[in-house]
Amino acid sequence: MTSAIPTDTVRRDRRHVRHEATKHEILDAAWKMVRADGLNGLSLRALGRAVDMEPQSLYTYFASKHAVYDHLFADGNRQLLTRFERIEVSDDPSQVLSALARFFVSFAAEDRARYELLFMRTIPDFEPSPESYAIAVEVFARGRSALAAVGFGDDADFDLWTALVAGLASQQLANDPDGSRYIRLIDDAVAMFTEHVFGKRVGKI
């Protein structure tokens, strides 16, 4: 009995699977490095050392250092997207906002380098590829529609919301990276935001 799949294809598949696995391994090591040494501290020499490979061999998997950053960027946004799905939905807008803010600030506090890569433009000259950027756009869209779903459809309100949450995240990272000084403020911040936006609405009608 012979396989229906030509041997060549199998070989190509195996090779492909292995290639992807190695690529994944390299990216894992890269995450560890940027977490330890800062986002700008990534070097191909050290990365090669970490995966027990000559740095030159990395070029089989990534065309350049920026390509590594690009994959990390896409990867980080995918993590965000995946975990976004798991947020419990609720009818109470305040509970939804609170869950969203908690999620985002925790995500930031968990990994400073990742936050820098995804949300601040801290690497000179790095710009994500269109494919990677598309994932980031998708993340943004999900956030936008999550807010719209609980009644916050205004663009300016959304900007105010993201500023508030980004502020909590950035202060948490800058002033109390291992604590919860700003995480503790989330419910208060959410109350402030909802009161304000609802208040404006009542005023208008």
Next chain:
Amino acid sequence: MTSAIPTDTVRRDRRHVRHEATKHEILDAAWKMVRADGLNGLSLRALGRAVDMEPQSLYTYFASKHAVYDHLFADGNRQLLTRFERIEVSDDPSQVLSALARFFVSFAAEDRARYELLFMRTIPDFEPSPESYAIAVEVFARGRSALAAVGFGDDADFDLWTALVAGLASQQLANDPDGSRYIRLIDDAVAMFTEHVFGKRVGKI
């Protein structure tokens, strides 16, 4: 008629003045460089080139690259302090908060590298010297007391305030560095904050 000051002293003074002037010139060039190439892009080679000096000669003025950063850090905080004094005082809390927020967000938007240096820990291993850090502490204290002066004395409220303002600043830098998308939200944000804090207070009494 002879001078009362010994010639030696004059010579020493002249030398000192000149030394300080050159130091200043180097720091000016360093500011330009970080503005153009990013905070992490500063190199002593390029800095030497910019002031028409061999990079090694810079060591006459600064013991290390981190020492240059340290002076920039102190300098930036001094700029903040000086300009802080010029904010108009008012009896209306909202006007004070609005002026403060506008001041801070503009300061951030004006110079991204400076903002990174002063408020985010984006350079691995860099820590300001105690003397430089003291200036930053002074800046913080002024902000704190400016808020207390218009009735916002609570620590948690101050943290919420700084998060809100830092958020507007960081979003402005990240998403619309040359525009005013988040600057436009300042009055709305101030209204939100004051309503909320006053509201809590009324609730408590």
Next chain:
DNA sequence: GTCTATATTTGGATAGAC
């Protein structure tokens, strides 16, 4: 105070053998 010379390390990237 500035230079030349130099040490030393590190960086990203390419060519070509196997």
Next chain:
DNA sequence: GTCTATCCAAATATAGAC
């Protein structure tokens, strides 16, 4: 796909002449 060999540029920093 991984290696050796290599390039080339850049980095911070020190020693010592002038």
